[in-house]
Amino acid sequence: MSEPTTSAVTAEPAASETPPSVPAVRLLGLGRRYGEVLAVDEIDVEIGDGEFFSMIGPSGCGKTTTLRMIAGLVEPTAGRVEVHGRDVTALRPHRRPVNTVFQQYALFPHLDVFENVAFGLRERRTPSGEITTRVKEMLELVDLSGRERNRPSQLSGGQQQRVALARSLILGPEVLLLDEPLGALDLKLRKQLQLQLKRIQREVGITFVYVTHDQEEAFFMSDRVAIMRDGRMEQVGSPRDVYERPATEFVAEFVGASNRIPATIVDAETDGAYRVELEGLGQMRVAGVPGLRPGQRASAIVRPEAITTGPVPAGHVAVSARIVDLAYLGHQISCLAESQAGAQIAISVHEARAPVAVGETYELSWPVSAMWLVARDDTAAQAAT
Amino acid sequence: MKRRPRRPRLASLFTSMVMVCLYAPIAIVLVFSVNKDPLLISWKGFTTQWYSQALHDPQVRHDMLTSLEVAALSTVISLVIAVCAGMWARSASPRARRIFDAFTYSRIVLPEVVFALGLLVLFSKLHIAFGIGAIVLGHVVFNSAYATVIIQARLAALSTTLEEAAADLGANRWRVFRRVTLPLLLPAVLVAALLTISFSFDDVIVSQFLGGNSAEPISVLLLGMIHLHVTPEVNAIGSALMLITLVSFGTAGLITVLRPTGAGQLLALGRRAAE
Numbered sequence: 001m002s003e004p005t006t007s008a009v010t011a012e013p014a015a016s017e018t019p020p021s022v023p024a025v026r027l028l029g030l031g032r033r034y035g036e037v038l039a040v041d042e043i044d045v046e047i048g049d050g051e052f053f054s055m056i057g058p059s060g061c062g063k064t065t066t067l068r069m070i071a072g073l074v075e076p077t078a079g080r081v082e083v084h085g086r087d088v089t090a091l092r093p094h095r096r097p098v099n100t101v102f103q104q105y106a107l108f109p110h111l112d113v114f115e116n117v118a119f120g121l122r123e124r125r126t127p128s129g130e131i132t133t134r135v136k137e138m139l140e141l142v143d144l145s146g147r148e149r150n151r152p153s154q155l156s157g158g159q160q161q162r163v164a165l166a167r168s169l170i171l172g173p174e175v176l177l178l179d180e181p182l183g184a185l186d187l188k189l190r191k192q193l194q195l196q197l198k199r200i201q202r203e204v205g206i207t208f209v210y211v212t213h214d215q216e217e218a219f220f221m222s223d224r225v226a227i228m229r230d231g232r233m234e235q236v237g238s239p240r241d242v243y244e245r246p247a248t249e250f251v252a253e254f255v256g257a258s259n260r261i262p263a264t265i266v267d268a269e270t271d272g273a274y275r276v277e278l279e280g281l282g283q284m285r286v287a288g289v290p291g292l293r294p295g296q297r298a299s300a301i302v303r304p305e306a307i308t309t310g311p312v313p314a315g316h317v318a319v320s321a322r323i324v325d326l327a328y329l330g331h332q333i334s335c336l337a338e339s340q341a342g343a344q345i346a347i348s349v350h351e352a353r354a355p356v357a358v359g360e361t362y363e364l365s366w367p368v369s370a371m372w373l374v375a376r377d378d379t380a381a382q383a384a385t
Numbered sequence: 386m387k388r389r390p391r392r393p394r395l396a397s398l399f400t401s402m403v404m405v406c407l408y409a410p411i412a413i414v415l416v417f418s419v420n421k422d423p424l425l426i427s428w429k430g431f432t433t434q435w436y437s438q439a440l441h442d443p444q445v446r447h448d449m450l451t452s453l454e455v456a457a458l459s460t461v462i463s464l465v466i467a468v469c470a471g472m473w474a475r476s477a478s479p480r481a482r483r484i485f486d487a488f489t490y491s492r493i494v495l496p497e498v499v500f501a502l503g504l505l506v507l508f509s510k511l512h513i514a515f516g517i518g519a520i521v522l523g524h525v526v527f528n529s530a531y532a533t534v535i536i537q538a539r540l541a542a543l544s545t546t547l548e549e550a551a552a553d554l555g556a557n558r559w560r561v562f563r564r565v566t567l568p569l570l571l572p573a574v575l576v577a578a579l580l581t582i583s584f585s586f587d588d589v590i591v592s593q594f595l596g597g598n599s600a601e602p603i604s605v606l607l608l609g610m611i612h613l614h615v616t617p618e619v620n621a622i623g624s625a626l627m628l629i630t631l632v633s634f635g636t637a638g639l640i641t642v643l644r645p646t647g648a649g650q651l652l653a654l655g656r657r658a659a660e
Contacts, residue, residue: 073549093552106550110568119564120554167554 022085024049024175024207025070031078031231032065039065041231042078047175047209047224049084052201054210054218057228057254063211066228067177070209071100083174094123099168100177104184105160107152113139113163114148120171138166141200158189165200175207182217194220215255219243227251243303247289249377252301257334257346259307260299263373265292274373276300280341281317288373297376304334304348306370309362318365321345323358337364411627418620425615435621444606445622452602454517455592456585459524463581464574466525467532471540472566492530500526501594508595515597523591528584532577539573572640579637583630 023046032040040062047053055063068074070081072093080089088096099120107116117135126134139145142162152160161181168176181197182190198221201208212218218225219239226236227250235247246252249260266275266283273287278300292298312318321337335356337345345364349356356362418436421429439445470489474482492500504523513519547569551561567574592602601609603622610619 071553073553092557093549094555094557100550100553102546102550104546106546108547108551108565119551119556123555123560171554 021049023047023082024051024084025053025209026082026085027066027070027079028082029079030066030069030076030081032062032069032074033077038231040069040076043231043233045226045233045236047207050205050207052198052208052210052221052223054212054222054225055228055233056212056215056218056225059213061228062231063228064179065231067100067179067209067211070175071098071177072096073100097174098177099171099173100179101161101164101168101181103180105152105164105181107160107163107167109152111152112148113144113150113152113155116152116163117166117170119167124171134170138170141169141203142166143196157185158193161185161193162196165197169200169204169206173206175209178208178210180212181210183212190217197221219255227254229254245289245372246301246374249299249301249374252299252372252374257304257348259302259304259345261302261343261371262376263298263300265294265296265298265373267294268292274298276373278317280339280343281319284317284368286368286371286373289375292373292375298373299376300371300373302366302371304346305332306366307345307347307349307364308366309347309349309356309364312363312365313367315369316365316367317371318363319345320361320363322361323356326356326358337362414620414623414627417617418624420617423617425617425620435617436625439618439621439625442618445603445618448601448603448606451517451600452586452604455520455524455600455602456582458517458521459528459585460578460581462521462525463529463532464536464578466529467536467577468567468570468574470529470533471537471570472562474537475540475545489530489533492527493534497527497588497590501591504591505594514599515595516599519595519597520592520600520602523595524581524585524588526591528581531584532581535577535580536570536573539570543569572643576637576640579633579640583633586626586629 025045025047027043027045030040030043031038043066055066057063065074069076070083072088072091072095076089080087082088083097108119111119114135117138118131121131121134135148136145139148142165144159144162144166147155147159147163152163155163164181178197182193185193194217197208201221210218210222222239224236224238225242226233227242228234229250235242235251237245242251243255246255252258252260261281262279263276263286266277268274269285272290273285274292275283276286276298277283278286286300288298288300319339321339323335324338325336327334332348332350333356334346334348337347339345347364416428417425419431419433421432421434470485474485477485501523504519504526507513508515508519543566547565548561551565552558556564586602587604588602589604589608592605593608596602596605603626607619607622607626610616610622
């Protein structure tokens with residue numbers, strides 16, 4: 001498995017592996033246009049062998065179209081798709097070394113579980129004795145032994161999803177494509193299947209390319225995630241990278257709640273940090289994305305969980321604000337506070353550590369190091385919701 | 386349940402009368418087909434002799450076979466046309482589809498006597514021999530339209546995801562059609578087949594126009610017999626034809642009720658019963 005590489009769209013294969021392995025999937029300038037509409041806009045990315053790679057983004061961002069182009073179900077209007085170094089762009093779906101798990105499972109209703117799983121092997125004219133053993137093994141892997149003669153309609157959603165998975169995995173694809181496979185399931189079952197998917201991926205060692213709109217799901221399972229917007233990948237990186245060092249305001253907003261403090265860049269320093277003027281907080285030194293220029297308008301991102309209510313330690317920025325709303329979430333309390341200047345601040349606290357009450361004013365503070373600068377983008381908040 | 390709305394008496398009476406008028410002739414045919422009185426005047430007791438007489442009549446047997454042949458051939462050709470048309474229509478532009486639909490419906494709506502006449506003229510110009518082949522072609526004109534409507538509706542409701550899944554699992558276009566599309570289409574194909582068979586059996590006009598001297602389906606024979614005079618045998622043949630149509634339509638209806646699980650469900654039931 002390749003090491004999760006840090007940020008940047010043109011991620012390089014893991015440096016530790018010598019000689020550098022060929023990426024399992026490589027998209028080169030891949031694009032798809034529907035008339036006037038650009039669904040996918042020149043994507044360049046490399047997905048490492050054995051990697052669990054997720055594409056996330058709001059609906060209509062092009063993630064499913066990208067996946068379908070890898071599968072061969074949608075023809076690109078620009079660029080190429082390579083699988084383990086082989087150009088498969090011109091190949092029809094049935095000739096590609098990849099398989100897909102579809103959103104609504106797409107099990108064949110007229111065939112039983114056994115025949116659904118055996119479908120691809122029969123296409124390959126595998127001897128029937130071998131089919132029987134391999135289907136049996138595969139059903140064991142997905143915990144469906146004994147269900148061979150059931151019809152898909154007799155199975156629960158979670159079971160159907162596992163049949164779909166088994167049906168694809170049995171062919172030993174070089175890459176498995178999953179299009180929101182857990183989208184139709186309820187939360188509890190989804191959590192269970194996320195674990196199962198992760199375990200299966202580790203056991204079979206196949207590259208998974210996963211599409212979802214659920215950021216938490218993607219973070220939980222993936223080595224790397226790509227955050228997509230308007231047909232482009234805004235950032236590709238490990239979940240930690242993307243969360244702590246988002247490349248754009250949109251990414252920051254999409255991968256979790258965030259506070260954005262308006263800022264103006266004063267000066268760029270040599271170590272990648274900036275001197276900035278933060279609105280209402282004065283000048284300080286804050287880290288941020290590369291390439292911001294002096295005078296440029298920016299946003300300093302602070303995550304709600306970085307903000308505390310107690311006494312203000314050294315090296316913290318503080319602002320006093322009144323709690324206006326409060327939501328109890330079990331493991332934490334999510335609050336909305338309003339500063340004297342009228343700015344709204346989202347915070348998330350543990351009740352046991354610091355009790356809060358609506359209407360009270362608190363000194364809210366966070367470490368300067370918890371802030372991260374990105375270029376200002378007034379359309380981001382809207383696009384992320 | 387006392388608060389049911391008052392029954393509208395006049396409407397009920399009128400409806401009952403209409404029903405009686407509609408079904409009385411059918412009842413009469415059925416009753417006289419098992420009546421001993423050869424003159425069809427009064428009830429003289431139950432018999433099946435007219436049926437056996439019809440069964441042993443060489444002309445009836447011959448024409449019944451002709452009808453079967455025509456029905457089978459025209460059904461098969463119509464189904465092939467309908468499935469091809471349905472597959473084409475799925476990927477066609479909405480505009481092309483609308484035009485195609487208009488042509489399909491026109492074959493159902495146009496007076497049969499008009500296109501029967503048209504075919505008669507066309508075939509004689511082209512020196513196509515009248516007979517079974519000509520009748521089959523004539524029946525295909527309307528049967529393929531009915532079959533297309535049914536199969537196209539089913540195909541339109543069928544999501545392409547299943548076919549994509551099959552392709553993704555390694556099936557080429559033909560294999561996708563064979564292993565996924567066709568099995569899922571089977572209930573619709575069966576329903577279409579049963580309907581076209583009964584339409585074929587019932588048809589008189591096209592069969593009369595295009596049969597020439599060599600081919601005479603049972604419906605045409607029946608018409609000829611009635612021209613002379615209505616015999617008990619005519620009633621027996623008529624009843625038999627009615628039964629064929631009813632069974633076809635009934636089965637088609639049953640399959641339609643069982644859709645979308647359709648034929649697969651029937652097979653599963655049969656298998657479970659066998660175990």
